[in-house]
Amino acid sequence: MRVHELAKELKLTSKDILSKLADLKIPAKGHMSALDDAALQKVRAALLAAKTKPAPSAASPKTIKAPVKAAAPVKTAPKVAVPKAAAAPQVAAKPAARPTPAAPAAATVRAPEPKHAPAAAATKPVAHASATPAAPKPVAPAPKAAAPVAKAPEPAPIPAPAAPPVELKVLEIKFPITVGELANKLDVKPADLIKRLMQQNVFASITQQLDQAMAAKAAESFGSLLTQAPTLEEQLEKASAPDPLKLVQRAPVVTFMGHVDHGKTSLLDAIRQAKVAESEAGGITQHIGAYEVLLPKGHVTFLDTPGHEAFSALRARGANVTDIVVLVVAADDGVMPQTIEAIDHARAADVTIVVAINKMDKPEANVQRIKQQLAQYNLLSEDWGGKTIMIPVSAKTRQGIDEILEMLLLESELLELKADPTATPQGAVIEARQTKNRGPVATLLVQQGTLRVGDMIVVGQLSGRVRALNDHRGLRIKEAGPAKPVEVLGLPEVPAAGDRFLVVADERAARELAQQRREKLTKNVSTPPKRITLEQLHQQIAEGKLKELRLILKSDVQGSLEAIVSSLQKLDTEKEEVSFRILHTAVGDINESDVILAAASDAIIVGFHVGIDLNVQVLAAKEGVDVHIYQIIYELVGSIKSAIEGLLEPTLEETFLGRAEVRKIFQISKIGMVAGCMVTKGVIRRDATIRVIRGRDRLAETKITNLKRVKDEAREVQEGTECGISLDAGNDLQVGDLLEAWEIKKVARKLA
Numbered sequence: 001m002r003v004h005e006l007a008k009e010l011k012l013t014s015k016d017i018l019s020k021l022a023d024l025k026i027p028a029k030g031h032m033s034a035l036d037d038a039a040l041q042k043v044r045a046a047l048l049a050a051k052t053k054p055a056p057s058a059a060s061p062k063t064i065k066a067p068v069k070a071a072a073p074v075k076t077a078p079k080v081a082v083p084k085a086a087a088a089p090q091v092a093a094k095p096a097a098r099p100t101p102a103a104p105a106a107a108t109v110r111a112p113e114p115k116h117a118p119a120a121a122a123t124k125p126v127a128h129a130s131a132t133p134a135a136p137k138p139v140a141p142a143p144k145a146a147a148p149v150a151k152a153p154e155p156a157p158i159p160a161p162a163a164p165p166v167e168l169k170v171l172e173i174k175f176p177i178t179v180g181e182l183a184n185k186l187d188v189k190p191a192d193l194i195k196r197l198m199q200q201n202v203f204a205s206i207t208q209q210l211d212q213a214m215a216a217k218a219a220e221s222f223g224s225l226l227t228q229a230p231t232l233e234e235q236l237e238k239a240s241a242p243d244p245l246k247l248v249q250r251a252p253v254v255t256f257m258g259h260v261d262h263g264k265t266s267l268l269d270a271i272r273q274a275k276v277a278e279s280e281a282g283g284i285t286q287h288i289g290a291y292e293v294l295l296p297k298g299h300v301t302f303l304d305t306p307g308h309e310a311f312s313a314l315r316a317r318g319a320n321v322t323d324i325v326v327l328v329v330a331a332d333d334g335v336m337p338q339t340i341e342a343i344d345h346a347r348a349a350d351v352t353i354v355v356a357i358n359k360m361d362k363p364e365a366n367v368q369r370i371k372q373q374l375a376q377y378n379l380l381s382e383d384w385g386g387k388t389i390m391i392p393v394s395a396k397t398r399q400g401i402d403e404i405l406e407m408l409l410l411e412s413e414l415l416e417l418k419a420d421p422t423a424t425p426q427g428a429v430i431e432a433r434q435t436k437n438r439g440p441v442a443t444l445l446v447q448q449g450t451l452r453v454g455d456m457i458v459v460g461q462l463s464g465r466v467r468a469l470n471d472h473r474g475l476r477i478k479e480a481g482p483a484k485p486v487e488v489l490g491l492p493e494v495p496a497a498g499d500r501f502l503v504v505a506d507e508r509a510a511r512e513l514a515q516q517r518r519e520k521l522t523k524n525v526s527t528p529p530k531r532i533t534l535e536q537l538h539q540q541i542a543e544g545k546l547k548e549l550r551l552i553l554k555s556d557v558q559g560s561l562e563a564i565v566s567s568l569q570k571l572d573t574e575k576e577e578v579s580f581r582i583l584h585t586a587v588g589d590i591n592e593s594d595v596i597l598a599a600a601s602d603a604i605i606v607g608f609h610v611g612i613d614l615n616v617q618v619l620a621a622k623e624g625v626d627v628h629i630y631q632i633i634y635e636l637v638g639s640i641k642s643a644i645e646g647l648l649e650p651t652l653e654e655t656f657l658g659r660a661e662v663r664k665i666f667q668i669s670k671i672g673m674v675a676g677c678m679v680t681k682g683v684i685r686r687d688a689t690i691r692v693i694r695g696r697d698r699l700a701e702t703k704i705t706n707l708k709r710v711k712d713e714a715r716e717v718q719e720g721t722e723c724g725i726s727l728d729a730g731n732d733l734q735v736g737d738l739l740e741a742w743e744i745k746k747v748a749r750k751l752a
Contacts, residue, residue, distance in 0.1 A: 001040060004031040004410050010047060014410055020046060031410050032382045032389060171219070172229035176209040186222050196221050232513050236502060242420030242448050250419040251292075251299035251483040252412035253321055253445065257346065258328035259336040263358040266395040267328060268302055271405065290430045290443050290485030291472045297409050301445070301483050303430065314428070314498045320349065321428050321445050324411055326404070327355045327379075331365035331392070335373040337586065341593060343377050344584035348550075348601040352411055355379065355390040356404055361397045419482035425449030425503040429459060430485060432494045440494045444501055445485050451503065452479040456510045457488070460499035463514035464491040465507075550603035551640070552594050553585045554610045560633065561585055564608060567637045590627065592616055599623040608636055657741040658682025658719065662733055666724070671706060674726045675733050685716040688741035690727060694734065702728040 003021070007014045014031035021028045024046060026039050035043070171185055179197070183190040183206075190206050196218055197204055204210065210218070216226045230238070256264040272291055291302045303322065314321065325346040329339055346353050357370050371381050371390060380386020389407050393400035427447040435441050442459065444451070451457075455466045467490035469477050480486040495501075504510040551568075555561035565585060583603050584594070590605055590612040598605050598620075605620070607629040612620075620627050630636040664676035677684075686707045692699040706726040707714050717723040725739060 001035055002031070003028055003033050003035065004406075006035065006040065006043065007031070010044075012047075013413055015414055015416075017043070029387055030382065030389075031414065032407075169224045171224050171226055173215065173226045174229045175212045175215065177215055178207055178209050179204050180206045182210060182215055182219070186219055186224055188222055193218060193222075232509065232516060236424075236504060236509070236513065240424030240426055240448070240502060242423040246420045246422050247418040248421060250417050250481075251301050252323045252408060252415070252417055253301045253303065253483055254324045254326055254408055255303040255322040255351075256326050256328055257342040259330070259333070259338040259342075262328050262330040262333065262336075262339075263395050264328045267356060267358055267393060270395040270398055270401055271302070290445060292485060293405075295405055295409065299483070300405070300408055300412075301485055303445075303485075314430075321430070321447070322349065322351055323415060323417055324352045324354060324408060325349075326408075327353055328358050329355060329370055329374070330359045331357050331367060331370060332359055332362045334366075334370060335377075340377065340586070341584065341597075343379065345597055348583050348597060348603075352415065353379065353388060354404070354407060354411065355381075355388060356400075357390060357392045358395060360392045360394040360399055365392075367392050417483075419448050421450050421481050423449040425451040425455065425457075425501075427451075427501055429495050429497055429499045429501065431497055434494050438489055440489075440491045442488050442491055442495050443485060444488050446480050446482055448482060449503065450479050450481045451486065451488075455503045456505065456507050457490075457501055457503050458510050458513050458517075459491060459495045459501040461514055461518045462491050462493055462495055463504075463510040466490050548581060549640075550581050550583050550601055552583050552598055552603050552605045554590050554594065554605070554607045555585075555587055556609035558587055560608055561587060564633060564636060567633070568640055589613065590616055590629075592619055595620045595623060595625050595627075598625045604628065606630070606636060606640070608633065653745045655743040655745070656682070657688050657743055658684050659741070660684050660717075660723070660725065660739045662735055662737040662739065663722075665733060665735060671726055673733060674706070674724050675737075675739070677723055677725050677739060679717050679719050679721050679723065681719055682741070683716050683718050684723065684725070684739070684741045685743070686714070689744050690725075691740045691742060692727075692733065693738040693740060694736075699732070699737075700727075704728075 003017050004014045007017045010017070018028055018031070020043060021035075021039075024042055026035070026042065027033075028035070173182070173185060177185075179193060180190050183193040186193065194204065194206070197214070200214075200217060202210075202214055202218075212226070212228065219226045256268055258264050268291070272293055293300045293302060325342075327339070327342060327346070329335060343353070355374065357365075357367055359365060360367075367390075371384060374381075374388075374390070375384065375386075379388045379390075381388055381390040389411070391400050391404045391407060393404055425446060426449060427445050430443045430445050432440065432442040444459075451466065451469065453466050453469055457464060457466055466488055468488075469480055470487040470489075471477050471480075472485055474487075477486070502513075504513065553561065553564060555564060565582065568582070583601055584597060586594075589610050590607050592615070594605055595616060596619075597603065603625075605625060605627045607627070609631060610629060612627065612629065617627075628636075628639065630639070658679060659681040660677040660679045662675045662677055666674045666676060668674055684704075684707065686704055688704065689701060690704055691701050704725060705728055706724070707717065708724040709717055709721065714723065727733070727739075
């Protein structure tokens with residue numbers, strides 16, 4: 001019996017069963033894993049024991065009894081303090097005047113009279129009385145016995161921490177800002193602000209603009225802290241964030257990918273029980289379609305794309321909409337070049353892959369051959385010990401359709417897909433087109449919130465009001481929740497596929513946001529997006545932004561490609577620090593698909609003895625993709641090797657320089673502690689790292705702030721010479737300490 005079948009029998013989720021198997025140390029890789037009779041018996045016994053185990057009600061009496069036991073000593077505790085404190089006649093005017101500047105809490109603990117509140121004294125411990133005595137005023141005068149208590153806390157510097165540094169007033173400002181506007185924000189006179197700027201060597205008129213650094217420095221002198229005001233888009237994105245407490249399970253979004261004419265649309269047609277393939281020109285999909293299928297266990301949203309190029313084009317625009325990829329492979333045709341590209345594109349997106357081996361109705365279908373071919377690309381079937389679900393299907397005979405739908409729902413269950421239907425509606429454009437009768441029509445996939453007719457929507461650089469919503473069947477609907485594809489009417493123009501959409505409550509804010517996006521696009525139209533290049537790797541590493549090198553390799557022949565991959569894999573020796581990843585390898589010229597994948601994955605394209613079309617060069621320049629073509633294999637491997645070496649953390653090389661012994665300690669007012677030393681070995685240099693040694697212990701590792709020979713500054717002091725040394729952290733130096741000087745260099749690491 002398989003894991004998902006056992007879960008169905010016990011009315012549990014596959015994830016619960018897998019968790020229980022892990023607790024029982026029974027190996028199971030996924031919900032398709034088979035369990036023998038012994039394992040089944042063990043799991044059933046464990047689950048039965050968990051159900052019949054009594055509820056932890058026995059713990060509740062303990063929690064009830066705990067305060068009762070704690071109350072017993074509380075009753076006896078006040079008896080010690082109450083009789084002495086009951087001597088009210090001792091209260092006089094003179095002792096009352098003394099303890100008033102001291103801490104009154106200590107006096108009021110013993111002051112309450114037992115006549116007025118004996119019950120409170122019996123039920124509340126003395127420790128709690130310190131919180132309540134501030135209320136009764138007659139208790140303020142304390143007996144003489146409280147006088148020493150009042151003097152005791154006087155040494156504690158209570159007033160010192162009570163005066164914290166002055167808190168700066170935080171102001172949100174849009175930069176740049178004029179002097180007059182800044183003065184208005186700071187609520188000061190412009191003349192006072194100009195004087196303060198002059199003191200900072202900034203000579204500005206009332207209409208001159210100040211950048212963030214100058215404005216912040218001037219504002220700080222007036223007790224204010226300036227921060228960059230969030231843009232309208234940042235404010236809307238923050239307001240539209242989903243509430244974690246309101247997340248509910250949503251339908252999975254599934255994309256069909258594979259080689260041309262392997263039956264992607266026909267298989268989807270069989271699933272939807274509708275004729276879609278016949279309406280396409282030549283039976284080939286011409287545009288992206290989004291369809292929703294209702295199953296007994298829930299909904300599934302399917303995206304039928306023209307290929308992996310469109311899939312990665314959406315990713316390149318920031319529309320990561322797919323949860324699961326169904327890789328369609330024809331059982332009679334096998335793995336083809338576009339199948340391999342689809343695998344690489346899906347892996348680059350880090351999406352779960354489910355394989356549908358289609359056309360099982362043909363006599364030449366060979367499932368084992370397909371599994372063997374896919375194993376070469378690290379897609380191992382579950383019955384071969386892997387984790388990839390592979391299901392033989394037929395779009396004509398409907399073989400395996402129910403099974404693949406069940407597997408999709410199981411995968412989505414393990415992925416724990418959730419969304420907030422009450423959040424501000426947002427999502428992505430799947431496709432858009434211009435129609436004669438209805439004008440611009442956009443197919444949107446709602447990812448968060450619920451889109452309704454009448455909502456003000458911003459799509460990319462466009463804004464408009466939703467006039468109508470149609471589902472995938474063309475029927476009018478009033479609203480669409482998470483993971484639901486809809487056609488939207490009401491946009492002024494046709495948006496681009498992959499554009500993000502967001503619902504804005506205010507029409508004015510929607511138009512302003514669209515205008516800001518248009519202005520931003522106009523500014524950036526001449527500058528392509530910044531992608532990673534081989535020349536930028538060292539800078540990226542210095543900033544800590546990159547620890548992975550991603551490559552797309554193209555070669556003229558298969559033999560050269562295998563040699564390049566083999567040479568590069570030998571370089572990948574520092575996996576704990578650098579992730580070296582080849583996203584895609586193929587034979588042939590560099591094409592648009594390679595550029596789109598590189599743009600979506602921030603990768604570098606490396607070619608060997610290949611060409612590149614002019615249109616592809618233009619696309620690469622537009623997307624900011626770095627393309628390198630080599631004619632000598634050693635140059636190619638050397639460039640990649642240098643790039644990987646730039647990703648490695650340098651090693652530290654230490655060289656002993658010398659040692660000095662502390663003979664005397666001097667305290668100088670302007671410098672601090674200075675150690676009078678004798679250099680006993682080697683040389684002490686001003687730029688060296690100093691290690692303080694006392695006996696066998698190393699106390700500190702620091703730098704030299706001052707090094708003097710007699711009264712003169714010195715760069716270095718030789719062996720047998722006296723000198724004065726002051727350290728960054730030298731306040732605890734003692735006579736007899738040893739100061740060792742070391743030179744520490746960072747050495748770039750090389751690969752073998």
